[in-house]
Amino acid sequence: MDELLLRKAQRGDPEAFEQLIGPLEQLIWRICWHYTGNRESAEDCGQETMLRIWRSLDSYRNDCALESWVYRIAANCCMDYLRKKKRDKSVSVEPLREQGFDPADSNPGTEEQVVAADERQRLREAITQLPEDQREALILTQLEKVPYEEAANRLGVSEGTVKSRVNRAKARLKEILSEERELSPPGNVQRNERRSRS
Numbered sequence: 074m075d076e077l078l079l080r081k082a083q084r085g086d087p088e089a090f091e092q093l094i095g096p097l098e099q100l101i102w103r104i105c106w107h108y109t110g111n112r113e114s115a116e117d118c119g120q121e122t123m124l125r126i127w128r129s130l131d132s133y134r135n136d137c138a139l140e141s142w143v144y145r146i147a148a149n150c151c152m153d154y155l156r157k158k159k160r161d162k163s164v165s166v167e168p169l170r171e172q173g174f175d176p177a178d179s180n181p182g183t184e185e186q187v188v189a190a191d192e193r194q195r196l197r198e199a200i201t202q203l204p205e206d207q208r209e210a211l212i213l214t215q216l217e218k219v220p221y222e223e224a225a226n227r228l229g230v231s232e233g234t235v236k237s238r239v240n241r242a243k244a245r246l247k248e249i250l251s252e253e254r255e256l257s258p259p260g261n262v263q264r265n266e267r268r269s270r271s
Contacts, residue, residue, distance in 0.1 A: 079139075083131045094126060097140060101147050107216045108151035108208075110197030118154050122147045141227040148209060155201055199249040203242050210238035211246075 081089035101122050105115040125146050133142055200208060206228075213224040214235065225232040 076135075079133075079135070083133070090127060090130070093139070094123070094143070097143050098123075100140065101143065103217060104144060104147040104212070105151055107212045108148065108201075109154065110194070110200075114154065114158075118147070118151050121154070122150045125150060137229075138227070144213075144227055148212075152205065195250060195253060196246070199246050199253075202249055203245055207238045207242035207245065210235050211242040214239055 075093075078089050078093050082093045098119075102115060102119050105118040105122065106112070109115050109118060122143075126143060129146070133139070200211065203211065209228060210224065213219045213227065214221060219227070221232050221235050225235045228235065
C-alpha cells in the first residue's frame with residue numbers, strides 16, 4: 074500500500090481517500106449483500122461503511138491489511154443494522170417483503186421459482202442467526218471465496234479455527250433449516266401466497 078496516499082487520506086484528502094478505498098468498494102458491497110441479503114439494505118450499509126471508514130481512517134495503524142480493516146468495519150456496520158432491524162419491528166410493506174410476503178402480482182412465476190426464492194430467503198435468515206464468529210468465517214470462505222489461510226489472517230485466528238467455525242456454521246445452518254421445515258407445514262408457500270392476495 075502507498076504510505077503517502079494513506080497519510081494524505083488520513084489527513085482528510087478526498088481524492089487520496091477515493092484512490093485508497095475506491096478499489097475496495099465492490100468488496101464492501103458484497104460483504105453488505107451477504108450479511109443483509111437485500112439490495113436496498115446492502116446499499117444503506119455500504120454507504121454507512123464508507124462514512125465510518127472516512128471518519129475513522131486516522132485510527133488505522135497499518136497493523137493489518139487495509140482490506141481486513143475495511144472488512145471488519147463493513148461487518149460491524151451490518152451487524153449494527155441487523156440488530157436495529159430486530160428492534161424496529163415495522164408494519165410497512167417493505168419489511169414484510171424482506172420477510173417473504175409477496176403482494177398480488179400479475180405474473181407470479183412458476184411454483185419452482187417461488188419455492189427457490191423462499192429457500193434462498195430462509196438461508197439468508199438462517200445465516201443471520203449464526204454466532205458472529207461462525208457467520209464471519211462462513212461468509213468469508215463460502216460466499217466471498219476467500220482462501221482459508223487469508224480468512225485466518227483477516228480474522229486474526231488460525232486456519233484450523235476458521236475451518237472449525239465454518240464446519241460448526243454449516244452444521245448449525247442444517248439444524249436451523251430443518252427446524253423451520255418441521256414448523257412449516259407442506260404447501261405453506263402456496264397458502265401464504267393465496268392469503269396475501271385475499
